[in-house]
Amino acid sequence: MSTLPVRQVRHDSGVLCAPTTPPRRLPGIGDLLKLRSNLLNAIQYAAQDGSELSYFAVGPKRMVFVNRSTAADVVLSDIHTFGKPNAENPLRLVLGDGLISNPYHDQWLRRRRALQPMYSRPGLAGMRQKMADVIGEHTARWEGRDRTELRVHEDMLSFALDIVARCMFSRSGDTVSGVLTPGTISFLLEFVERRLRMPLSLPVGVPSRRNREFTATMRGLDDLVHRLIRERRRTGERHGDLLDLLLEARVGDAAEPLTDVEVRDEVLTTFVAAYETTASALTWILYLLACYPDVQRSVREEVRSAAPPTTGERQGSTLLECVINEGMRLFPPSPTIPRQVGKDVFIGSSEIPKGSFVMLNVAAIHRDPAVWERPDAFLPERFMNGVPGKGRFLPFGAGAHMCIGKGFAMMEMSMLLASILDKFEISQRDSTGPAPRAMLTLRPREGFRLTLTRI
Numbered sequence: 001m002s003t004l005p006v007r008q009v010r011h012d013s014g015v016l017c018a019p020t021t022p023p024r025r026l027p028g029i030g031d032l033l034k035l036r037s038n039l040l041n042a043i044q045y046a047a048q049d050g051s052e053l054s055y056f057a058v059g060p061k062r063m064v065f066v067n068r069s070t071a072a073d074v075v076l077s078d079i080h081t082f083g084k085p086n087a088e089n090p091l092r093l094v095l096g097d098g099l100i101s102n103p104y105h106d107q108w109l110r111r112r113r114a115l116q117p118m119y120s121r122p123g124l125a126g127m128r129q130k131m132a133d134v135i136g137e138h139t140a141r142w143e144g145r146d147r148t149e150l151r152v153h154e155d156m157l158s159f160a161l162d163i164v165a166r167c168m169f170s171r172s173g174d175t176v177s178g179v180l181t182p183g184t185i186s187f188l189l190e191f192v193e194r195r196l197r198m199p200l201s202l203p204v205g206v207p208s209r210r211n212r213e214f215t216a217t218m219r220g221l222d223d224l225v226h227r228l229i230r231e232r233r234r235t236g237e238r239h240g241d242l243l244d245l246l247l248e249a250r251v252g253d254a255a256e257p258l259t260d261v262e263v264r265d266e267v268l269t270t271f272v273a274a275y276e277t278t279a280s281a282l283t284w285i286l287y288l289l290a291c292y293p294d295v296q297r298s299v300r301e302e303v304r305s306a307a308p309p310t311t312g313e314r315q316g317s318t319l320l321e322c323v324i325n326e327g328m329r330l331f332p333p334s335p336t337i338p339r340q341v342g343k344d345v346f347i348g349s350s351e352i353p354k355g356s357f358v359m360l361n362v363a364a365i366h367r368d369p370a371v372w373e374r375p376d377a378f379l380p381e382r383f384m385n386g387v388p389g390k391g392r393f394l395p396f397g398a399g400a401h402m403c404i405g406k407g408f409a410m411m412e413m414s415m416l417l418a419s420i421l422d423k424f425e426i427s428q429r430d431s432t433g434p435a436p437r438a439m440l441t442l443r444p445r446e447g448f449r450l451t452l453t454r455i
């Protein structure tokens with residue numbers, strides 16, 4: 001592993017810098033405006049005075065932000081008290097009872113065990129060629145010219161969607177497009193986000209313009225996914241993709257296959273889980289590589305001289321993986337992780353009433369000065385000896401609910417970044433960096449570009 005010069009640069013680029021909006025609480029709706037207009041700003045407020053916990057209210061909803069690693073540890077260690085959000089979770093409107101949104105612990109656990117082989121070493125090995133094909137197609141588009149302007153977030157969204165479409169259905173993003181497009185997924189996530197932040201929402205059955213669009217979009221998606229499941233079951237063809245593995249998964253002691261509805265839930269869950277998160281991580285990592293040409297050079301040397309990227313189990317063992325981890329520390333793709341408390345409980349000396357939402361404030365935890373030396377600096381080498389334990393480094397969560405697709409994501413990101421670094425120099429086009437905006441994922445507030453120059 002090459003040794004990097006110590007960098008003193010403070011890299012906040014708006015994350016956890018001084019918040020801009022004064023906290024304002026309005027009668028009846030509480031902190032709604034604060035949370036809706038700029039969640040990141042609210043997250044920053046929550047963390048800025050150094051307190052472990054901070055409190056928000058949106059109508060009847062009570063939210064507790066957990067800003068420090070010690071308190072995050074408490075939450076992550078008790079999966080029964082701090083469970084997934086309950087059955088009212090608006091994500092269920094899209095993902096049903098897939099792994100992310102399943103509120104029933106025992107059912108979730110049986111499914112999690114059934115799906116584990118999909119993301120095991122042999123499961124992932126089967127995805128490597130599919131990923132390589134998609135990477136080849138995307139980099140070929142940039143190779144035609146000496147210099148390419150990368151529309152970073154848009155291009156990474158398109159890349160991440162192609163990867164998940166190819167790995168799930170052995171089809172390109174284009175074949176499923178028209179239905180499963182970046183636009184559709186963004187619309188659905190925004191629909192869910194609005195409902196998460198509003199104190200009250202109209203039932204989906206009420207034919208407002210937005211609800212009608214939602215219902216039509218979901219019908220299109222359901223038709224597509226059920227058609228693909230039926231075709232696969234009817235022909236019995238195997239494609240070595242995630243859909244094959246889902247159909248082969250067996251649940252519980254009776255080793256029952258998943259029903260069509262359960263397969264549909266997991267297909268949509270995988271699309272939603274794998275798409276914006278990976279695109280967000282890649283977007284910020286490319287940006288950081290452009291900001292730090294010395295790191296870029298060292299990773300390029302490593303990529304050109306070293307073994308192929310790993311599946312992520314050996315985290316911290318390559319400089320490329322260190323860069324990915326440090327990128328996700330500074331710009332966590334999922335800036336908050338939600339839980340809902342099943343009974344009155346204490347975190348430290350603070351009592352949290354049953355039903356409250358507990359949001360792990362990952363953006364703040366990743367810069368907890370009690371854990372991270374020079375928390376605002378970009379120092380990939382801090383991960384050389386691996387990642388710190390539960391509660392401290394949470395890009396993929398931790399504990400029983402930890403991201404099941406972590407190995408998949410690390411493999412995909414390592415392969416794409418290695419390929420880009422081998423062929424191109426990445427540089428900034430503008431001196432001002434992109435400002436982040438927190439939705440369910442951390443996105444750039446506006447589109448920004450980087451230059452890829454062929455080398």
Ligand code: HEM
Nearest residue numbers: 099100273274277278281333334396397401403404405409
């Ligand atoms: C950089 C990319 C990714 C990031 C940052 C990420 C992050 C996360 C986070 C923070 C969670 C929540 C953990 C919790 O609730 O404690 C999660 C859960 C999950 N992720 Fe990922 N994820 C990524 C990629 C993927 C991919 C590629 C897949 C699938 C191919 C995936 C599938 C899932 C699933 C199914 C869950 C629910 C796990 C459960 O509760 O059992 N994710 N992810």
